[in-house]
Amino acid sequence: MNEKNALRRRIYAMEFASWELHLFLDSHPGNCDAARKLEEYRNRIDALVKEYEEKFGPIGETPQNTSRWAWISDPWPWEKEAN
Amino acid sequence: MFVYEKRLQYPVKIKNCNPKLAKIIISQYGGPHGEIGASLRYLSQRYAMPYPELRAILTDIGTEELAHLEMVGTIVYQLTRDLTPEQIQEAGFDTYFVDHTTGVYPVAASGTPFSAETFAVTGDTVADLHEDLSADGAIA
Numbered sequence: 001m002n003e004k005n006a007l008r009r010r011i012y013a014m015e016f017a018s019w020e021l022h023l024f025l026d027s028h029p030g031n032c033d034a035a036r037k038l039e040e041y042r043n044r045i046d047a048l049v050k051e052y053e054e055k056f057g058p059i060g061e062t063p064q065n066t067s068r069w070a071w072i073s074d075p076w077p078w079e080k081e082a083n
Numbered sequence: 084m085f086v087y088e089k090r091l092q093y094p095v096k097i098k099n100c101n102p103k104l105a106k107i108i109i110s111q112y113g114g115p116h117g118e119i120g121a122s123l124r125y126l127s128q129r130y131a132m133p134y135p136e137l138r139a140i141l142t143d144i145g146t147e148e149l150a151h152l153e154m155v156g157t158i159v160y161q162l163t164r165d166l167t168p169e170q171i172q173e174a175g176f177d178t179y180f181v182d183h184t185t186g187v188y189p190v191a192a193s194g195t196p197f198s199a200e201t202f203a204v205t206g207d208t209v210a211d212l213h214e215d216l217s218a219d220g221a222i223a
Binding site: 019 | 088090092093095097144161
């Protein structure tokens with residue numbers, strides 16, 4: 001796996017973990033440890049995304065951060081090339 | 084509202100086509116214990132849920148089930164790439180192919196299209212939660 005894909009994989013893994021913390025906090029809204037952990041993960045994601053975008057350009061195209069033209073470009077997530 | 088993230092929740096990259104397997108896996112897409120039913124169950128039950136923790140969980144899990152739906156659809160899609168007519172017939176995929184070709188249609192492995200009859204929204208907290216426990220036991 002090249003550096004670009006490895007970094008992307010790391011970002012998605014961190015996002016996966018922070019989503020799990022989000023769900024945990026739904027049923028444990030007073031758990032400060034989990035809230036701190038979530039904040040820490042979000043900061044780490046922000047740093048990794050910044051590193052990725054400086055090296056390789058925009059990640060996770062959304063209508064907010066790209067032109068419409070980039071949004072319609074391949075590969076879509078169901079294609080092997082995107083995974 | 085919902086915003087689409089242009090990526091899968093977990094990567095799917097299948098090397099070899101396998102229409103026979105696709106015919107089974109599609110049940111997790113549109114079958115009685117599939118992800119569409121899971122998503123609609125939670126997103127529809129949340130309106131009558133009186134507890135803040137559970138309103139949040141039903142919203143978030145119902146949303147996550149849509150991400151699961153997308154991964155299952157992707158698996159079916161990738162398993163049915165570049166099929167030959169012989170592969171379609173040998174795998175018994177012909178009965179699906181005749182109506183849907185290689186489009187991904189929400190259907191059970193037995194051929195029954197998805198139906199909201201596969202889940203319940205009663206508006207009763209305990210009844211709905213029991214249904215959720217039962218459903219998640221079946222679909223893990």
